[in-house]
Every structure is written in structure tokens, then in C-alpha cells.
Amino acid sequence: MIKLDGVTKIYGHDTLAVDDVSFDVAKGDFVFLVGPSGSGKSTLLRLMSREEVATQGDVWVAGRNVCEMPPSRVPYLRRSLGNIFQDYKLLLNKTVFENVAFALEVIGKPRHVIREQVPFVLELVGLADKSERFPNQLSGGEQQRVSIARAFVNRPLIMLADEPTGNLDPATSEGIMSLLQEINETGTTVVMATHDHRVVNAMRRRVIQLDRGLVVRDQERGVYE
Amino acid sequence: MLARIEYALRETWASFRRNLTLTLAAVLTSAIALLLVGATFLIQRAFENLLVQWRGDVAMIVFVRSDASPEQVALIDGTLRAAPSVIDVDKLRYLDKAESYAEAQRIFVGDPVTLSLLTPESIPTQFKVVPITQDTDLVRSLADQYRTLPGVEAVALAEDEFEVISTLSGFVRNVTLIMSLVLLAVAVGLIWNTIRTAMFARRREIEVMKLVGATNWFIRIPFMLEGLLQGLIGGVVSCAGVWALNSAWSGGVAAFKPGTGISSLVVPGGYLSGVMLVLLVLGAAIGAIGSAIAASRFLDV
Numbered sequence: 001m002i003k004l005d006g007v008t009k010i011y012g013h014d015t016l017a018v019d020d021v022s023f024d025v026a027k028g029d030f031v032f033l034v035g036p037s038g039s040g041k042s043t044l045l046r047l048m049s050r051e052e053v054a055t056q057g058d059v060w061v062a063g064r065n066v067c068e069m070p071p072s073r074v075p076y077l078r079r080s081l082g083n084i085f086q087d088y089k090l091l092l093n094k095t096v097f098e099n100v101a102f103a104l105e106v107i108g109k110p111r112h113v114i115r116e117q118v119p120f121v122l123e124l125v126g127l128a129d130k131s132e133r134f135p136n137q138l139s140g141g142e143q144q145r146v147s148i149a150r151a152f153v154n155r156p157l158i159m160l161a162d163e164p165t166g167n168l169d170p171a172t173s174e175g176i177m178s179l180l181q182e183i184n185e186t187g188t189t190v191v192m193a194t195h196d197h198r199v200v201n202a203m204r205r206r207v208i209q210l211d212r213g214l215v216v217r218d219q220e221r222g223v224y225e
Numbered sequence: 226m227l228a229r230i231e232y233a234l235r236e237t238w239a240s241f242r243r244n245l246t247l248t249l250a251a252v253l254t255s256a257i258a259l260l261l262v263g264a265t266f267l268i269q270r271a272f273e274n275l276l277v278q279w280r281g282d283v284a285m286i287v288f289v290r291s292d293a294s295p296e297q298v299a300l301i302d303g304t305l306r307a308a309p310s311v312i313d314v315d316k317l318r319y320l321d322k323a324e325s326y327a328e329a330q331r332i333f334v335g336d337p338v339t340l341s342l343l344t345p346e347s348i349p350t351q352f353k354v355v356p357i358t359q360d361t362d363l364v365r366s367l368a369d370q371y372r373t374l375p376g377v378e379a380v381a382l383a384e385d386e387f388e389v390i391s392t393l394s395g396f397v398r399n400v401t402l403i404m405s406l407v408l409l410a411v412a413v414g415l416i417w418n419t420i421r422t423a424m425f426a427r428r429r430e431i432e433v434m435k436l437v438g439a440t441n442w443f444i445r446i447p448f449m450l451e452g453l454l455q456g457l458i459g460g461v462v463s464c465a466g467v468w469a470l471n472s473a474w475s476g477g478v479a480a481f482k483p484g485t486g487i488s489s490l491v492v493p494g495g496y497l498s499g500v501m502l503v504l505l506v507l508g509a510a511i512g513a514i515g516s517a518i519a520a521s522r523f524l525d526v
Contacts, residue, residue, distance in 0.1 A: 049436075075438040102430075106232070107437065107439055
């Protein structure tokens with residue numbers, strides 16, 4: 001589903017973020033990218049969603065080489081990806097329902113699809129009763145659920161999560177992780193960057209550890225060290 | 226498809242209202258710029274009426290009495306052709322009654338009283354004379370000579386009637402043209418700035434849109450429509466302005482005494498509609514240009 005082949009990313013002239021990284025992620029996998037701040041986790045996610053382009057090497061996502069993709073094709077790549085972030089990136093002037101609907105609206109989905117899909121996915125993340133609230137009327141964990149609903153509503157092949165539990169307390173994080181696991185069980189590949197020991201150790205899934213842009217460990221059923 | 230169009234229109238309208246102050250500034254500036262463009266067109270057209278009889282380097286017009294005999298006309302023609310060192314005989318033109326009447330209809334367009342006194346029968350015919358020489362004194366002495374010929378009603382010299390107006394017309398054209406070009410550029414700049422501000426205000430939305438896979442065109446179109454709308458509204462306002470100006474001017478001109486020449490300075494209604502159409506198209510164009518530049522440059526907010 002995802003294949004990185006000798007990927008190097010240099011920001012500006014000399015800031016080496018990712019250094020000759022290669023790995024494969026199979027369909028349906030759940031992968032943690034771990035490592036300290038600045039180790040290149042976020043850069044790898046940004047390379048996969050083509051917010052950045054590799055300086056060297058190839059990045060394959062869902063069978064397409066995203067480095068050689070013309071810019072006009074990038075939106076269609078993004079439609080097969082769901083992105084979630086530490087800061088949720090919700091639109092504060094829109095309700096929960098509108099935030100999720102927005103993702104379908106801007107890719108031109110007709111209204112009957114929106115009316116059908118949005119309540120379904122809000123039910124899935126457990127926010128069916130709060131669909132008319134605004135984001136700042138919700139707790140952090142609830143806001144992250146909205147952002148997961150928005151990422152998942154278009155049934156992406158891959159979920160890319162950048163520190164999704166970074167702002168949440170342990171109990172709330174646990175809820176978010178079981179939601180991501182549920183989504184993973186539907187066959188969606190999940191790649192999650194984190195430095196949250198507890199969630200990594202609790203899940204026991206594949207762990208790719210980065211240090212200063214290099215892969216230093218790639219372990220099935222790993223823990224955070 | 227329908228959902229996309231609906232989305233674009235809804236967003237355009239919402240953004241239009243959100244930035245009301247900036248939008249008003251952009252609309253007014255484009256309206257004023259376009260008004261000046263329209264005024265330039267009208268002024269030029271009005272001057273043209275006045276100058277039409279001198280078109281093509283004509284420097285002297287010999288008016289022939291309407292009751293002159295064909296022999297007298299032939300004599301005048303012969304006399305004019307007898308001075309090939311002063312007169313360009315190849316360009317010498319005789320306007321018969323029908324042609325002279327057609328020309329008079331343009332000259333006296335704003336002066337119905339004078340026009341009503343003229344008929345195709347009573348109108349003087351005319352020889353249009355293009356001189357070869359630059360020596361104006363020589364042309365003037367010839368004119369004095371022609372006045373004495375039988376059948377000649379009057380001889381008019383461009384030097385006396387035409388040159389002041391021609392110079393004035395050129396000056397007014399240059400000034401208004403430069404001013405309108407500058408203002409048009411300002412209008413494009415203001416629309417550009419309004420759209421840029423609108424995009425900046427909605428940068429989070431744009432970020433999310435890109436994240437979930439909206440195409441750049443999908444993101445751009447509401448902003449471009451907004452700019453187009455601003456330019457178009459400016460165009461409509463300028464049309465109203467041009468129409469009001471022209472009505473006031475035509476009304477004022479009609480009050481002048483007949484035969485003073487000022488009465489030529491009006492434009493026909495068909496020309497006015499043409500100018501208004503040009504202003505609408507031009508307004509839409511400046512809106513489209515300003516917003517297109519903004520929307521393509523600031524998509525990475």
C-alpha cells in the first residue's frame with residue numbers, strides 16, 4: 001500500500017530531515033512511526049500525502065509514485081488518504097456536522113450522499129448526539145473524533161495520523177486509539193506518528209523508530225523504547 | 226455538478242458580504258476608472274462630429290451656392306485644378322448635394338433647428354481642398370481669390386476653425402486616456418488585494434480543502450467569481466454614470482444657440498449603448514484579471 005525506496009528529504013540547503021529511508025507498509029497494516037521531535041516522523045507523513053516532495057528516492061502510495069505525480073493529480077491522491085493532526089484542524093465557524101460534510105462537499109459529492117454518510121460516520125465515532133455543536137463546545141477528545149470522522153467519511157485507503165493523542169490525557173487517548181483500531185479493522189491502513197509511549201506499548205503493533213532522519217529499528221509487534 | 230455550482234455561488238456571495246468595506250472600495254474604484262474610459266470614448270466621438278468635415282488633411286472648403294449653375298461649378302473646379310503647385314489635385318473632392326447633406330446631419334446632430342432649415346435641395350455643395358504646400362499664407366491668398374468666383378458662397382479655412390479644436394481634442398484624449406489607464410490599473414490592484422484578503426481570512430478552510438482533496442480550481446472559482454462580480458458591478462455603476470453624464474451634457478448643449486458649433490458635441494444613442502457594453506465587458510475583465518492573479522498566487526496560504 002505504501003512503499004518508500006531510498007527516500008531523502010533535505011529542507012532548504014542543508015537541513016536533512018529524512019536520510020535514505022526505505023520500508024513497505026502492506027494493506028491493512030497498523031504502523032507507528034516513533035522517535036524524538038525532529039527525527040523525521042512528520043516529514044515522512046507529509047511525503048506520503050505529497051505536501052512535500054522527496055529530494056531523492058521514490059514514494060509509492062496506493063500504487064502511484066507520488067514524487068512523479070503532476071500537481072493536478074495530487075487532489076485525487078489526497079481523496080484516498082485521511083489525515084488527522086494533533087491540533088485537529090477543525091473549522092471553528094462550522095458545526096460538527098458541517099465540518100464532516102465539508103470534506104465531501106469540496107470534492108463535489110451530491111447532497112444526498114452527504115446526508116447519508118455524515119450521520120453514519122458521526123455515529124461510528126460516537127458523536128451522533130453532538131452534530132449541531134461547534135468545535136469549541138467540545139472536549140479535546142471529542143474534537144479529535146470529529147477530525148477522525150472527517151478523515152474517514154470518504155472511506156480512504158490509508159489514514160495518516162500525526163500525533164493524534166499529543167494533546168489528550170491517557171484515558172481520552174485510549175478512546176481515540178480504539179477508534180483508530182476499529183477503523184484499521186475495516187481494512188484501512190493506518191500510519192501514525194507519535195511519541196506517546198503508552199499507546200505504542202498498549203497496542204503492540206509494528207514500530208518504525210527514527211533518529212535524526214534514519215530508520216534505526218523496524219519491528220513487528222514492537223514497543224516504544 | 227449541480228452541487229459544485231451551488232457551492233461556488235454560495236461561497237462567492239458569503240465572501241462578498243463578509244468583506245463589505247474592501248469590496249465597496251474595489252467596486253467604486255473600478256466604477257470611476259470605467260466612467261473615465263466611457264467619458265473618453267464619448268468626448269472623442271463628440272469631437273469627431275465637429276471635425277468630420279476636415280477629415281483627411283482638408284485645409285480649405287469652398288462652399289458653392291445651392292443655386293449655382295453647372296457651368297459655374299465647372300469653372301470653380303477648373304480654377305482649383307489650375308494651381309497644382311499649391312493644391313493636391315488628386316485629392317480634390319467635390320461633395321454633391323446628397324453627400325453634403327449627409328455630412329451636415331452629423332455636424333448638426335445636436336442642433337435640430339439648423340438641421341431643419343437645411344434640405345438636400347437648399348444645401349450648398351462643397352469642394353474639399355488638400356493643399357500640397359506648407360505655406361499657409363499662400364493658401365490664404367488663394368482662398369481670398371476663390372471667394373470672388375461666381376457661384377462661390379464662402380471659403381472656410383481649417384486654420385481658422387479646425388486647428389484649435391483638433392489640438393484641444395488631442396490633448397483631452399491623451400489626458401483622459403492616461404488617467405483612465407492608471408485608474409484601471411488601480412482597480413485591478415484593489416480587486417487583487419480584496420481577493421487576497423478574502424483568501425487570507427479563509428486560509429484554514431483552504432488548508433482543509435486541500436487536505437481532503439479539493440482541486441485547485443474548485444478552491445479558486447468562488448474567489449474568481451467574487452472578483453468578476455466586483456468588476457461587473459463597477460461596470461454597471463459606470464454605465465449609469467456615463468448615461469447620466471451624457472443626458473446632462475446633451476440637455477445642456479441643446480440650450481446653446483443654434484449654429485455655434487458646440488451643438489455638434491453630442492453622441493448618438495446607438496454609440497452610447499456600444500460604449501456601455503464595452504464598459505461592462507471591461508469591468509468583468511479587470512475583475513477577472515485581478516482575482517485570477519490573486520487566486521493563483523495566494524493558494525498556498
